[in-house]
Amino acid sequence: MSSITSEPEKKILDAAKAVFEEFGYNGARMQKIADVAGISKASLHYYFRNKDNLFDRIFDETMSEFMLIVSTWTNVEEEWDVKLRNFIIEFYTFLKTNSLLFILREINRNPELLKRRKPKPKAGFLSYFENLKSAGVIRNINVPLIYVFMHSLCSYPLLNRSLFKRTTGLSDAEFETFMDEYPNHVADFLIEAIKKTNRK
Amino acid sequence: MSSITSEPEKKILDAAKAVFEEFGYNGARMQKIADVAGISKASLHYYFRNKDNLFDRIFDETMSEFMLIVSTWTNVEEEWDVKLRNFIIEFYTFLKTNSLLFILREINRNPELLKRRKPKPKAGFLSYFENLKSAGVIRNINVPLIYVFMHSLCSYPLLNRSLFKRTTGLSDAEFETFMDEYPNHVADFLIEAIKKTNRK
DNA sequence: ATATGGTTTGACCAAATGGTCAACAAAAAT
DNA sequence: ATTTTTGTTGACCATTTGGTCAAACCATAT
Numbered sequence: 001m002s003s004i005t006s007e008p009e010k011k012i013l014d015a016a017k018a019v020f021e022e023f024g025y026n027g028a029r030m031q032k033i034a035d036v037a038g039i040s041k042a043s044l045h046y047y048f049r050n051k052d053n054l055f056d057r058i059f060d061e062t063m064s065e066f067m068l069i070v071s072t073w074t075n076v077e078e079e080w081d082v083k084l085r086n087f088i089i090e091f092y093t094f095l096k097t098n099s100l101l102f103i104l105r106e107i108n109r110n111p112e113l114l115k116r117r118k119p120k121p122k123a124g125f126l127s128y129f130e131n132l133k134s135a136g137v138i139r140n141i142n143v144p145l146i147y148v149f150m151h152s153l154c155s156y157p158l159l160n161r162s163l164f165k166r167t168t169g170l171s172d173a174e175f176e177t178f179m180d181e182y183p184n185h186v187a188d189f190l191i192e193a194i195k196k197t198n199r200k
Numbered sequence: 201m202s203s204i205t206s207e208p209e210k211k212i213l214d215a216a217k218a219v220f221e222e223f224g225y226n227g228a229r230m231q232k233i234a235d236v237a238g239i240s241k242a243s244l245h246y247y248f249r250n251k252d253n254l255f256d257r258i259f260d261e262t263m264s265e266f267m268l269i270v271s272t273w274t275n276v277e278e279e280w281d282v283k284l285r286n287f288i289i290e291f292y293t294f295l296k297t298n299s300l301l302f303i304l305r306e307i308n309r310n311p312e313l314l315k316r317r318k319p320k321p322k323a324g325f326l327s328y329f330e331n332l333k334s335a336g337v338i339r340n341i342n343v344p345l346i347y348v349f350m351h352s353l354c355s356y357p358l359l360n361r362s363l364f365k366r367t368t369g370l371s372d373a374e375f376e377t378f379m380d381e382y383p384n385h386v387a388d389f390l391i392e393a394i395k396k397t398n399r400k
Numbered sequence: 401a402t403a404t405g406g407t408t409t410g411a412c413c414a415a416a417t418g419g420t421c422a423a424c425a426a427a428a429a430t
Numbered sequence: 431a432t433t434t435t436t437g438t439t440g441a442c443c444a445t446t447t448g449g450t451c452a453a454a455c456c457a458t459a460t
Contacts, residue, residue: 023226049449050449051447052449152352153352160304166320167271193393230419244419
């Protein structure tokens with residue numbers, strides 16, 4: 001219903017997303033959004049009554065996109081370790097182009113943003129590995145812990161990129177390589193922690 | 201030199217820290233800082249010429265405190281795994297009471313904040329484990345990778361707390377316990393990844 | 401051509417906000 | 431006691447910013 005984003009409406013949403021993600025709610029300016037969208041501020045208000053209105057739309061969209069990636073688990077018939085590696089690489093790639101900081105920043109600013117969203121069903125990741133664990137296919141791990149580990153390992157280096165660049169002692173080139181290879185290292189690491197030891 | 205923070209000056213710095221950390225540079229209001237400090241806005245400007253001036257002072261202090269914790273490595277004579285566990289627990293405790301999000305948010309807003317700081321010497325963590333590795337005491341690990349892992353595992357759950365609370369499928373009580381035990385799990389995990397396998 | 405209905409915008413407005421200043425108060429120095 | 435310095439503040443100012451509105455614009459139907 002009425003999500004038929006018309007031509008100028010779409011331009012506005014793109015502009016608003018870019019501006020809100022870069023500057024945050026408090027730093028974003030309606031004039032700036034209008035400029036980026038290539039229209040007047042009055043036109044902007046014609047399509048979206050006010051700033052909160054527009055912001056909520058952007059935040060909800062970004063958040064939905066994020067939750068979709070997070071909670072979807074592949075149905076492909078493969079070994080769990082292959083699925084896990086692919087998921088990690090996809091998730092990492094997704095995070096690279098999407099402003100996770102935007103989400104964290106705004107939730108922190110206004111926790112209400114979360115409360116009004118309907119709670120999501122349990123992430124596919126969790127039940128999938130709970131099942132493998134019950135079936136004795138993998139080690140007797142703490143599944144939520146692995147879930148938190150995976151998220152942390154994928155997310156934080158992208159959030160903290162500029163600081164890690166300074167503190168790891170790597171050169172610019174080395175650091176770029178490091179960040180490119182990173183998701184595979186995360187996969188290696190988690191798979192190693194999950195799989196049954198081959199010691200008898 | 202002149203860091204003899206006088207009585208009202210200290211009240212202002214405390215207030216400013218609280219307000220900037222909660223609302224960010226763009227969301228913070230000079231009037232709010234004055235209110236929290238219990239003085240007039242004019243007095244606030246008497247002590248700190250302007251908002252940027254005051255902000256820089258707070259940011260630099262917070263950043264220095266953070267970098268100190270990050271780059272200091274214990275000199276206690278103990279086994280590396282004990283030292284690592286203690287470091288992780290201390291670091292996690294530190295992060296719980298300090299706004300890491302503040303640092304990330306403001307660096308993202310204005311990368312200049314980092315550029316003007318003098319680069320820190322390599323973190324003690326890195327050279328310590330490089331040495332152990334050369335000496336063959338631990339596995340042949342990628343040290344910067346472990347460094348990034350440790351930071352990510354300690355930091356992200358605190359940044360993303362409210363979302364994890366919703367997505368892990370744990371009850372409130374379970375989640376609290378989870379977060380309390382968390383640093384020890386991180387330590388277990390990293391130690392396992394670093395220590396030599398006892399397979400011959 | 402003209403009326404109709406949606407779209408666009410420059411000009412404005414009111415509130416918020418960072419910052420100033422003259423006047424006053426309180427110490428400190430003389 | 432009196433001058434001088436330091437601290438404090440209410441009132442004020444200029445700018446920014448979210449938001450409004452009447453007039454103009456433009457497509458389409460009549």
